[in-house]
Structures are given as structure tokens and as C-alpha cells.
Amino acid sequence: MNCTRNRLPASTSHLNQRILHLKNGSGPTKVNDALQLFDEMLQRQPPPSIIQINQLMTLIVKMKQYSTALSLFKRVNMMGIPSDLYAINISINCHCRLNQVAYGFALLATLFKQGYPPDLTTYNTLINGLVLADRVFEAVELFKKLLIEKLCDPDQFMYGSVINGLCKAGHTIKAYELLRYMESGSCKPVVQYNTVIDSLCKDKMVDHALQLFTNMTEKGVLADVITYSSLIQGLCNFGRETEAARMLMDMEGKGVSPSVVTFNILVDSFCKKGSVKDAELAVQAMVRRGLNPDVITYSALIDGYCLRGEIDEAEKVLDGMVEKELVPNIITYNSLINGYCKKKRIGKAMRLFQEIQHKGNPAAARELFNEMQAKGHTPTVLTYGILFHGMCKNSQTTDALALFRSLGSNELMKNIVLYNILIDGCNKCGKPNLALDLYDELLLIGLKPTVRTYNAVIRVYCQEGLLGKGTELLRKMEENGCLPDSFTYNIIVRELLKKNEPGEAEILLEEMINRGFMPDHATFENLLVRIPNVGKDSRLRTIVLKLTSVERKDGKISNITSPC
């Protein structure tokens, strides 16, 4: 019980144990476990230390839950627990990861105001944030400023971020020069060699990369699995497989074991060359070494089969990964969708797109959608419909509406089907007013409501207790030339029965039955609940008897044609 727990003193060692347990644990519930622990922590008296909070926050950040971490920090602040430099640095990092560097710099200002001098980590995080936002020029400027004004003494991390930024921006030579500058100073490069070696390989300067590899070894810096993996990829990409194989043996000889990433590079390389058989052999080899193929391994294989047009084989790989409880991501699906499109199986591709939503991965679906658009695959009403439906199903009505609004001038948006999806979605996400606004809007722009529109709006009225408006619309739709269907009647009758209005329910029940519609499961339940309370000669009872007897006779509903 919560109240019992509140009275317990905060057991620091117990909390630390649970944090440690989470740190080493894994599995699909990890995020939830961390959040639950956080809730429990905040309920304790005395409150947890900022160190414990920071530790847990670090875990949440490692799981890439940046927005969550930020809102948790807000709660911590509101509880009056003062944050420290660590907490603020973690927050700055979260903003940077969310592509909100500006907020990161705003927190830097807060630091100054609160009298905490920002430290090396603060600056490193911001420089890295600028790099992540592709603002490498500004990152370099900040770095220079810090150096010139002697605001801090750059360390491995700072050099690492700047060198990485230069490489990502295509300035490998500048990165190389900075690496040389490091060598001349007191902070000697280590992983920075890897960054530059990898970048040289990607810039087709594999021989220069090999040269730098020799250099670093001569300087006594040990090459690690990342150095070798980058070189192996560089060699493979330019048809130098024999040398790549030699490199693989070389690393093993030096006691550096290939990792999952190393194998993934090999698997992908084989796949791109069309030899999926060799890729499969590489996968077998990694498994023999006790390395578990991951989503990237499987995605590379799937893409390999799709490139060859062997979509059935690709599907088998997908099944295999799902069996291993690996979750396919946007890249996996993209390969498959491309595979289907190549085989002109558009229907299948579209179904897969739909499936992504049902698997509860709306972010992936949205990403795929954005790419479809970027690549010039013009989305159709169907595409938008699938997307909006999926977003609404995952309580992302706000995002769905925002997307809908952003396309406002598009003629495609003046589509009743999209309005239907959004009205229903808003209502089911607890936003009935938005749903009704959408209904007004579609009438205003001259769209003709369909039976689905009316049903959705009637559902809103019913849920908001406006039964009168619901029945009114039922009458009005028919006047407008749109006949109610089974859903329309069921929505209203069910609600009338719930609200104990048997008279009105009787009229509509008879009407619907006359028109050949049957009460659905939910309506029938409400109907049966009412039976014991109505008189022997009531029409409601007669209706139920009639319904059940007809069903008993031949099980067909179409036989109910005569009025009760």
C-alpha cells in the first residue's frame, strides 16, 4: 500500500540496489520499470538524493527517453528538490538529443544565473548538440572561443565531438589536422583516430586510412574493434575483400574479437554484392561465436534478398527475427516495402504499411510516410487515411490534426473519408469538441457527410449525454438523403437503453428491425438487462421474444420483415 510505503524511511542502499538491478537488466519492461521506480522514489520521505535521481535519469536517457527524462526533471523541481550541475548537464543533453540546442543554451544561461559555473561536460554536451544539429561551423566556433578565452581545457570528449563534427560535415582533412594538433599537445588522441580512419574510408581514401592505422600503432595507440571494423568496411566497399579477410585475421591475432557490428558489416557487404549465401554463412559464424544477430543483421539480410527479388526468402528472415523477439524497425520495413514495390505487389506493400500502425509503432509509420513523400511517392488519400487512423489509434490525435492542418491548402485534404477518420479519432481520444468542430468545418467547406460521418458525430453526442441531438441527427441524415445503417441505430438504441429511456428505444428498435438491421452484441446485452424490469405486455419484451424465436428457428436475420 502506498500509505505504508510513505511511512518507511528512505532506504538508500535498497534504492541503490534497485537502480543497479535496472542498470544491468534488460527486456521490454525496462522503461516502465524505471518510471515506476522513479514514482516510488518521489513518494518516499525523506525524498531521494539528487545523486539517486541523476543515476536513474541517466538510465532513462540511455534508453533514449529524452522527453520523459525532461518531464521527470520538471517534477523533481516542482517538488522542491534542488538540481545540481549533473542534473542540468543531463537536461542539456536531453534537449540536444531532441534537436533543441537552443533550450540547451538557455539552460547554460540558467547555470550562470544560479552561480554555477558551467564545466567541461556542459560545454562538451553543447558542442556535441550543435554537431547533432548539423551546425558544425558553430560547434567549431564555440570550441575556438573556449580555447582562446581559456574558459576550459579541452579533453578527449571535446576533441572527439569537434573531430566527429568535422568528419560528418565532410571536412575530413580539417579533422585530420586537428588530430595532428592533438598529438602535439597534452591531451593525446585515442578514439579520435577511429573517427578519422572511418571518415577517410567513407571518403574513398582507404589507403590514407590504412596509413593512419599504421601511424597510431607506431605511436603505441592500440587499435580496437571499432578501428578494425571501420577498416574492414572500407576495404570491402572498394572490392578489397582479400585485404579485409587479412585484417579480420590480424585483429584476432592481436586479441581483438570481432563484434556483432563487425559481422554486420560483413553480412551487409555480402548482401550488397548479391551473395546472400555468403551472408548467411557469416551469420552462422557469428552465432557459433556466441554473438546474437540483431535487428541490423536481419535487416541487412532482408534487404539482400529483396535486392535479388527473392521476397519469399526475405519474409522467412522476417519471421525468423520475430520468432527471436526482435522488433523490426522502419529500415526493416522499408526494405520489405521496396521489395514488394519492385515486384509490383503494391497491395502487399500498402498492407505492410498498415501493419506497422497496428503493431503500435506510429513513429516508424510516420517516418516511413515522410520518406515516401521525400522520395516523391505522392501520398494518396488512402495513405493519409491509413496514417491518420494509425495515429488516432495510438492517441496521437494532436499530431494527426497538425499534419492534416499542415496540408490544409491541398485539395486532397477536402476528403470526407479523412474527416470521418479524424472525427472518430478525436472522439475516441477524449476530444469531443474537436470532433464536433471538424464536423462543422466539413459542412462549411461543402463536403457531403456519409453514413460514417453521421455515425461518428452521433457517437460523440451519445457519449456526451446529448441523446436528443443524436436522434435529431438520425432524422436529419435521412432528410439529407443518407440512410442510417446498422451502426447508426445500434449506437443510439444502446445509449437509450443505458439511459433508461425504453419508450424511445422501442420505436427505434422496431424501425431498425423493419429495415433489416439486428441489434449488435452490446445493444442486445442492454436489452436483456432491461427485460426483468418491464411489464409482461411491454413491446420491448415482445421484441426480444420475437428476435430470439426467429433466431432459434432458422438463424437468419433477413426473415424479420414484418413489424412487431
Added chain:
DNA sequence: GTAGGGTTAG
């Protein structure tokens, strides 16, 4: 006893 950088799949 808490924060920050390098390698892999469409």
C-alpha cells in the same frame, strides 16, 4: 559516487 565523444542495416 551521478553528466559528455568513435564502427553496422533501408
